Amino acid sequence: MRLVLGSASPARLGVLRSAGVEPDVIVSEVDEDALLAQLDDATSAEKVTALALAKARAVAGQVPVEEGDVVVIGCDSMLDIDGELVGKPHTVENARARWERMAGRHGELVTGHALVRLRAGVVEAEISGHATTFVTFAEPTPAQLEAYLASGEPLAVAGAFTLDGLGGWLVEGIQGDPSNVIGISLPLVRKLLAELGVEVSDLWRVPTSG
Template identity: 30%
Template sequence: MGCPVNLVLASGSPRRRELLASLGWQFTVRIPTVEEVFLDGEDPEKAVVRLAGAKAEAAASGHPDEWIVAADTVVSLEGKILGKPSSRGDASRMLSLLSGKTHTVFTGIAVISPYGREIGVEATDVSFRTLGEDEIRAYAESGECDDKAGAYAIQGLGALLVEGIRGDYFNVVGLPLYRLSRMFGSLGFSLSDQWRLKR
C-alpha cells in the first residue's frame, strides 16, 4: 500500500507536534472538540484509551481517506490520576505528592486509517528525586508545569526532577513513537515506508 500522505495529528499539544515533526513527516493538525473529563474511580489506563479513541473519532469524522493519530496522557500515582494543574498552587501540591516516589505515565494512542484502526496504551515508570519546599515552589513558579499532566515536563527543566525512568522516554513527553510505529505497521504502513516518508 502507499504511504499515508494525508496524516493528521488530532492534538493541540506542542510536544506531540515536535515529536512527530522530528521524524521528518508532513502532517496537519486538527484539534478535536473532546472534553477531557475523567470518570469517578476510572482506571488510568482505561481513561487514556477512552479519551484517545474519542479524539481520533472526532477528528476522523467526514475524512475517510486520512490517517488520524490521537493521544491522551496522564500521570498516575498509586492508582490515582494526576491531570493538568489548575493553578501554580495545585502544581506545587502535585509535585509534593510525586516527590521521592515512583509514578506511572500512561498514554493512550489511537490511529484511524482507511485500512482499519488501532488503539492501545503505553506505560512508563518515572522516579522523582526528593524535593524540598523551596525547590517545589521554584519549579512551580518557573511556569513550565502549567498545562502539563502531573505538573512537570521531562524534556525541559523538569528533567532535573527525574532520578530515572523505566520504559519509553517519548511516552513521558506525550507520544510513544515506538508504539505508534508498530501500530502503523499493523495497518500496512511498514517501517521501511515510514522512513521513506521523510520529507
C-alpha cells in the same frame, strides 16, 4: 499518505518532527471531563485509551472528504500515582500539591493512543493501545519547586512535569519508553501503524541529497 495529529501538544508534535514525520495538526474538542465521568470504574489504561480514541474519532470527522489516504493519531496522557489518575493541574496550587506528593517517589505515566485510517473521508480501520513508563521523581528543594511552578511549565502537562523541558531536571530516572513520557510513544505508534498496514518509514520526510 497524510498523517494528522489530533493534539495541540507542542511536545507530541516535536517528538514526531524529531523522528522525521511532519504531521498536520487538527485539535479535537472532546469534553474530557464528561467522558472521564462515564468511566469512573475503568482502569487507568482504559481511561486514557478511551480519551485517545474519542479524540481520534472527533478529528477524523473533521478531515475533508476529498483527502486521500489519511491516518489520524489521538493521544491522552495521565500520571498514575498511588492508584489515582491525575492529569493537568492547571493551577499553581494544584501543581504544588502534586509535587509535594510525588517528590522522591514513583509514578506511572500512562498514555493512550488511537489511530484511525480513512480513505476519501471514510473510516477504513481504527486501532488503539496504551504505553506505560515508570518514572522516579527527584526531591526538589523548596526554592527549586517554586521556580519550576513560576515557570508555568507544569501547569499544562500531565502529572505536572515534563521530561524534555525544565522538568527533566527533577526526574531521577525512568523505566520504559522515554517518548511515551513526552506524550506519544514512537514504538507503540510504529506497531499500531503496522496493524493498519502502514510502514512508519513511508511517513519519514528524509531530505534528498543532490
